[in-house]
Amino acid sequence: MSHHDSKSASPMQVATGDRAILPEGARTIPIYVMGKRYEVPETLTIMKAMEYAGFKFLRGAGCRGGICGACPTVYRKEGDYKLYFGLACQTVVEPNMYLAQIPFYPANRAKYDIEAISPVAETVHALYPELFRCVACNNCTKACPMGVEVLDYISAIKQGDLARAAHLSFDCIQCGMCASRCMGELPQYHVAQLVRRIYGKYIQPRAAHLEKRVVEIESGKYDAMLDALQKMSHEELEKLYKEREREPDMAPPGTWMPEDTQYL
Amino acid sequence: MGYTPEMLELIKRVEATRPARVEMARRGENFPALSLEERAVVLEAFHPDYQKEGRRPVKVGPDKGLVLPDEIATMLESRSMIRPDKVDLSHVDFDTDVLIVGAGGGGTSAALLASEAGVKVLMVTKLRHGDANTMMAEGGIQGATQECDSPFYHYLDTIGGGHFTNQPDLVAALSHDAPQSIAWLESLGMMFNKLPDGRLQVRHFGGSSRKRMHSAGDMTGAEIMRVLRDEARNRSDRITTLEFCPAVELILDEEGKCAGAILYNMETREFFIARAKAVVIATGGNGRLHIKGFATTNHYGATMDGVVMSYRAGVGTTCLPSTQYHPTGVAYPEQNVGLLITEKVRGLGAHVLNIDGEQFCFPLEPRDVESAELIKEAVEKKKAVITPTGRVGLWLDSPMIDLLHGEGTVRKELPAKFIQFARHGIDISKHPMLVYPTLHYQNGGIAINANCETVIPGLYSAGECTGGVHGENRLMGNSLQDVITFGRRAGVSAAAYVKKGVELKKLTLDHVAKYEKELKDAGIENPMIAPVLLPDYSTDEVAARRKMEAMQESE
Incomplete structure (x- = not known):
């Protein structure tokens, strides 16, 4: 279906884009993708190793940079009873690893109206009563590829400390590995999303200066200035650009004012 | 894993110049920025967009004759998936x-x-x-929310950074709406970095006159x-x-x-x-x-x-x-090559250094200028570090951040980056990162x-x-x-x-048929099929074994 023009690459083999190559002298190692053996270069990530082996991802690849949660992968190592969890785009292959991607895991999500809800822990408890099925086994934390203290934030929510839970869960990429391992069948990452939005909207103090600026914009304060800028010649703009005063690096926000205040 | 012994040896040169550089930063002194004229010179000589090779006029369509990178021209000269x-x-x-x-x-x-x-x-x-x-x-989202700032300066910074080539009505719309957009995100419950009284935390960035960068970690x-x-x-x-x-x-x-x-x-x-x-x-x-x-x-x-x-x-x-090349893509470790290192690292005060631990540019030039300066230092001055896989890189001195803003700032302000490097055995609050420009933005x-x-x-x-x-x-x-x-x-x-x-x-779908006739009239044989939807990273060896020519296509 899709086609990539690989012929434009130079005859000498070089790594272009994300296509992996086998550098001179590099060793290959065996990995098992869903039980099937492939020889791949060592030092590659699971994602690039699978592509090297010939897989083309549809599900199971997203940002390729460790932040979108599309490529959670579960694996075991030879002779080791433990389960390991990682992102395919971030985890380096090891010899004889047995892996499977889990690009999707079903999890219950409660709908709510952010404008209408009451910003208290009881709201969260009512939307997700299964929170209290948590047995504190800590499998969620062990399964998190981002190192989030999942059990700790679930406990904080149960105890009513939404601010703590919001901060503890901040690095969550919503891959769903926590939910996949949960005895109590909790959708941890959906609960955390709700809590962070309650925190951001209702608990964290609002920015007063922002509210003031929005009123100024809506009153049309800057319309004439922006109109004038749009009509300016390159030379006039360049002159203004060069004359800009630069806010000092170490000045705390809100403390410094420029000498020229006519455009504020 | 982490850095090799050879690289650790080179890092000592960075550490040797660091105390004096930190003192300089504390005094608010910077490596001098380039003038507009000097920017033009370095761009012309070193930025990939300014090179003639690998570009050609597109043969069909509303912008026929426009000189584009080969990859983009070929993509526009494509035919539809559907008949x-x-x-x-x-x-x-x-x-x-x-x-x-x-x-x-x-x-x-x-x-x-x-x-x-x-x-x-x-x-x-x-x-x-x-x-x-x-x-x-x-790194963040711009908007003139602070008292010392206004949409006027957001407009100026944006159009100056774009070398005055921007479309004015769009820049005006952007700088006008930006604070409203940020307020909308706040009202939806986004967790911005804030001071205890609710004031939005703001920082400088490449090409800024005011601190206008709002972030969430x-x-x-x-x-x-x-x-x-x-x-x-x-x-x-x-x-x-x-x-x-x-x-x-x-x-x-x-x-x-x-x-x-x-x-x-x-x-x-x-x-x-x-x-x-x-x-x-x-x-x-x-x-x-x-x-x-x-x-x-x-x-x-x-x-x-x-x-x-x-x-x-x-x-x-x-x-x-x-095309925008971000000045600081990861150059090491190999697994992360190409990934972004946010400009916030430089916004927080980290210097860009050559193999000898010396500064060679103002760290917060507009991105194209900064990229060109890094390429120049590597290609012309040959002052780059060579990685074990033969890539070139320059140092980004992240440990300065904790020295300037207090222990723990790197972890707090750059948590995702910290984890990403820690996975490969590198503590970026202790050791600098190795960077090189990477393809970033259309x-x-x-x-x-x-x-x-x-x-x-x-x-x-x-x-x-x-x-x-x-x-x-x-x-x-x-x-x-x-x-x-x-x-x-x-x-x-x-x-x-x-x-x-x-x-x-x-x-x-007459427009599709008409376009394909235009392709034919322009003599374009075997146009590629687009949108391609996803890239194909199979190796040449795997592609050859798929024997596309010998096998009947499944479709």
Whole structure:
């Protein structure tokens, strides 16, 4: 279906884009993708190793940079009873690893109206009563590829400390590995999303200066200035650009004012 | 793993110059920035956009003759996945008011605003909802929210950073709406970095006169995306989202209005006809075309689909020849090569250094200038570090940040980056990072006005797939602001257009047939098929064993 023009690459083999190559002298190692053996270069990530082996991802690849949660992968190592969890785009292959991607895991999500809800822990408890099925086994934390203290934030929510839970869960990429391992069948990452939005909207103090600026914009304060800028010649703009005063690096926000205040 | 003993030895040179550099930073002194004239010289000599090789005029379409990178020209000279004469457009599978193509920050903002205006929204995307460059934007979002700042200075910084090539009405819209967009995100419950009294934390960035960069840790885009996605899910009664089901061709009506798109379910390989009174293209960038073989910071689906489809329908482009190389992509370890290291690292005070631990440029030049300075130091001065896999890199002295702002600042301000390097045995609060420019952003794209209208009635566009907002160089934090401001504007405009009353006439794909005739007349044999939807990273050896020529195609 899709086609990539690989012929434009130079005859000498070089790594272009994300296509992996086998550098001179590099060793290959065996990995098992869903039980099937492939020889791949060592030092590659699971994602690039699978592509090297010939897989083309549809599900199971997203940002390729460790932040979108599309490529959670579960694996075991030879002779080791433990389960390991990682992102395919971030985890380096090891010899004889047995892996499977889990690009999707079903999890219950409660709908709510952010404008209408009451910003208290009881709201969260009512939307997700299964929170209290948590047995504190800590499998969620062990399964998190981002190192989030999942059990700790679930406990904080149960105890009513939404601010703590919001901060503890901040690095969550919503891959769903926590939910996949949960005895109590909790959708941890959906609960955390709700809590962070309650925190951001209702608990964290609002920015007063922002509210003031929005009123100024809506009153049309800057319309004439922006109109004038749009009509300016390159030379006039360049002159203004060069004359800009630069806010000092170490000045705390809100403390410094420029000498020229006519455009504020 | 971590750094090799040889690299650790080189890091000692960085450590040797660090105390004096930290003292200098404490005094507020910087390595001198270049004048506008000096910037022009270094760009001309070292920026990939300014090199003649690898560029050619595109042979067909509304911008025929425009000189573009080969990869982009070839993509525009492509044919459709579908045979226009064999599609029955009378059988409509989805009927909606507004069809939004792409479900990143721009598409989702458009969906939310259109649904608020009371119209029915169908949003389609090739991967999952939120798989987009928005998710990956780390450093922050611009907006003149502080007392010492105003939309006037946001405008000036943006157009100066873009070398005065930006489209003025779009810059005005961006700087005007930016504080409103930030207030909207705050009201949706986004967790901004704030001071205890609620004041938004702000920082400098390359090309800024005022501290205007707002952030949420070092995952600002991810925080924006997950909040917008969560809100869209709360409104699933008004917003239908189809994943793994991108648009592959636009549909017009007999009067030339945009009237929907052909959708393709990538999992079942079915095609669907989606009829819509208005269409918003928000398909994002093109980093996965790997111009000149550069690595990219972009997500897996960044293949320029929207530009291809709208170009074929007759919409020209703005600033498309210009591509942004982010100055600080990862050069080591090999597993992370190409990934972005946010400009915030330099905003927090980290210096860029050569192999001898010496500064050679102002760390916060506009991105194209900064990239050119790094390339110059490596290519001309030959002062780069060579990695074990033969890549070149320059140091980014992240340990300075804790020295300047207090122990623990790196972990607190750059948590995602800290984890990413820690996975490979590197503590970036103790050791510098090795960086080199990487393909980052499609500066140009679909031509729009400040209401996100294209030349085709009923066809709107917003975000990275459009051109003009950033001119030929984008400043940090203006991309996130672009997707929110113009996503919102596109949603409002499309909904208003629908509510005025749109009567669709007979649906047609004549524009596709006409374009393919133009290809033939231009002598383009075997055009590639696009949108490509996803890149193909199979090795030459694997591709050869697929024996495409010898085997009958399955399709």
